[in-house]
Amino acid sequence: MKLELESSLARMRTQLASYCQEKSISDAIVVGIHTGGVWVAEQIMSAVPTKEPLATLDITFYRDDFTRAGLNPKVNQTSLPAIEDRHVILVDDVLMSGRTIRAAMNEIFDFGRPASISLAILYDLGQHELPIAADIVGENLTLNPEQRVKLIGPQPLAVSVIETD
Amino acid sequence: MMRSEPRALQLNDDGQLKHFLTLDGLDKTILTEILDRADSFLTMGEQSVKKVPLLRGRTVVNLFFENSTRTRTTFELAAKRLSADVINLNIETSATSKGESLLDTLQNLEAMQSDMFVVRHSDSGAAHFIAEHCTPNVAIINAGDGRHAHPTQAMLDMLTIRRHKGQFTGLKVAIVGDILHSRVARSQLQALTTLGVEEVRLVGPKTLVPSFFAEMGAQICHDLEAGIQDVDVVIMLRLQKERMKGALLPSESEFYRLYGLTEESLSWAKPDAIVMHPGPINRGVEISSEVADGERSVILNQVTNGIAVRMAVMSMAMSGQLQQVDTAQAGEGEA
Numbered sequence: 448m449k450l451e452l453e454s455s456l457a458r459m460r461t462q463l464a465s466y467c468q469e470k471s472i473s474d475a476i477v478v479g480i481h482t483g484g485v486w487v488a489e490q491i492m493s494a495v496p497t498k499e500p501l502a503t504l505d506i507t508f509y510r511d512d513f514t515r516a517g518l519n520p521k522v523n524q525t526s527l528p529a530i531e532d533r534h535v536i537l538v539d540d541v542l543m544s545g546r547t548i549r550a551a552m553n554e555i556f557d558f559g560r561p562a563s564i565s566l567a568i569l570y571d572l573g574q575h576e577l578p579i580a581a582d583i584v585g586e587n588l589t590l591n592p593e594q595r596v597k598l599i600g601p602q603p604l605a606v607s608v609i610e611t612d
Numbered sequence: 613m614m615r616s617e618p619r620a621l622q623l624n625d626d627g628q629l630k631h632f633l634t635l636d637g638l639d640k641t642i643l644t645e646i647l648d649r650a651d652s653f654l655t656m657g658e659q660s661v662k663k664v665p666l667l668r669g670r671t672v673v674n675l676f677f678e679n680s681t682r683t684r685t686t687f688e689l690a691a692k693r694l695s696a697d698v699i700n701l702n703i704e705t706s707a708t709s710k711g712e713s714l715l716d717t718l719q720n721l722e723a724m725q726s727d728m729f730v731v732r733h734s735d736s737g738a739a740h741f742i743a744e745h746c747t748p749n750v751a752i753i754n755a756g757d758g759r760h761a762h763p764t765q766a767m768l769d770m771l772t773i774r775r776h777k778g779q780f781t782g783l784k785v786a787i788v789g790d791i792l793h794s795r796v797a798r799s800q801l802q803a804l805t806t807l808g809v810e811e812v813r814l815v816g817p818k819t820l821v822p823s824f825f826a827e828m829g830a831q832i833c834h835d836l837e838a839g840i841q842d843v844d845v846v847i848m849l850r851l852q853k854e855r856m857k858g859a860l861l862p863s864e865s866e867f868y869r870l871y872g873l874t875e876e877s878l879s880w881a882k883p884d885a886i887v888m889h890p891g892p893i894n895r896g897v898e899i900s901s902e903v904a905d906g907e908r909s910v911i912l913n914q915v916t917n918g919i920a921v922r923m924a925v926m927s928m929a930m931s932g933q934l935q936q937v938d939t940a941q942a943g944e945g946e947a
Contacts, residue, residue: 508664514934522652557661
């Protein structure tokens with residue numbers, strides 16, 4: 448399966464711009480989830496009317512599979528400005544079960560109470576296990592159970608569908 | 613009964629930490645992982661809610677057979693910042709003072725479905741003993757045992773050094789004072805050697821710095837000026853006043869004159885050398901107030917770093933312990 452990364456990113460930018468206009472969102476905080484989400488956020492940031500630099504989030508300490516999968520050995524920097532009453536646009540590369548987004552929202556609320564959180568996703572795999580859906584989607588994908596999307600970046604950003612064991 | 617080799621007892625089948633008893637046998641990779649993890653926890657101070665949910669629903673028992681307000685408090689705070697429930701067991705009023713054995717106490721705590729014991733004991737090897745005898749799903753953290761080890765203190769010192777100096781390679785470090793009785797010095801020496809510092813000097817009178825420490829890879833110095841000449845880090849140790857009555861030292865004032873860290877003696881170290889002390893400080897006995905409160909002192913940074921290091925160790929040990937149990941249960945299922 449060949450993925451058209453550029454057209455998916457362009458679709459996200461278009462959706463984001465009109466979404467922010469419709470919702471009267473200005474000066475939002477764009478938050479990329481490490482690692483792929485940060486790369487995607489860098490690509491679509493220009494579509495958001497904001498002066499805030501890109502914020503980043505690592506959800507390692509908020510994962511719900513800590514007792515099964517253990518701790519991720521590499522924890523990236525979470526860097527969020529004051530988010531109280533601010534609009535947050537959360538960005539990730541893939542939405543599968545929704546557990547990463549749940550963990551990200553838990554972490555965001557530990558920094559304060561945002562006015563709203565919107566979700567922008569490059570690829571929605573449609574395998575949600577939680578009642579979480581994206582507001583902006585680059586592309587909806589249907590993959591076989593053994594297939595995964597792999598994003599490589601940040602420069603150049605590339606994507607492929609890989610087969611797992 | 614044969615004692616388990618420390619590395620085998622501390623690590624699970626995947627080489628992950630499941631107890632933290634000593635730095636003996638732990639390699640650079642795992643020490644660096646502890647420091648990296650602690651760095652991540654340090655940034656948590658920026659959050660409105662200074663907590664993460666890693667140990668939510670877990671019970672941590674601070675099992676202190678020996679008093680230490682600072683260590684107990686930082687372990688308690690670390691566990692609470694990981695969202696664990698914490699019990700502080702006051703040994704003075706506990707069953708052990710009524711004659712109950714350590715093993716009986718341990719079994720009772722296990723029956724209360726505790727997940728982690730943080731053990732402080734005046735006997736060397738106490739934490740190791742408990743780790744050997746506790747049920748498989750309980751992680752043991754050594755918070756100081758006799759003269760043997762104080763691994764979390766050593767790791768918080770390593771974190772402090774790394775944050776101020778960037779790396780360990782090429783550093784010269786002096787540890788000054790009562791080395792003989794210091795579990796902190798033993799663990800620091802192991803950590804510094806493993807992490808690859810250029811030189812570790814143990815500085816103090818012959819009665820407190822015996823020559824056998826040279827076998828552990830340290831240089832022995834009985835002269836303060838030679839000992840801290842051109843070092844990057846000076847670690848002062850507490851001189852325990854109770855030992856002053858013995859024959860090891862003539863007097864506090866004599867020790868201060870020969871080995872106390874003052875503005876004058878600190879000038880022998882590198883101009884950017886940092887000063888550390890595990891606390892509590894005896895001002896005017898091993899260090900002057902000017903130095904302890906001075907620009908080069910990082911003593912309070914050590915306290916802050918201590919919480920992050922303890923969070924790192926507790927989360928890693930719990931993770932390693934739970935995965936070990938999962939693996940064992942999976943094995944049983946297959947049989």
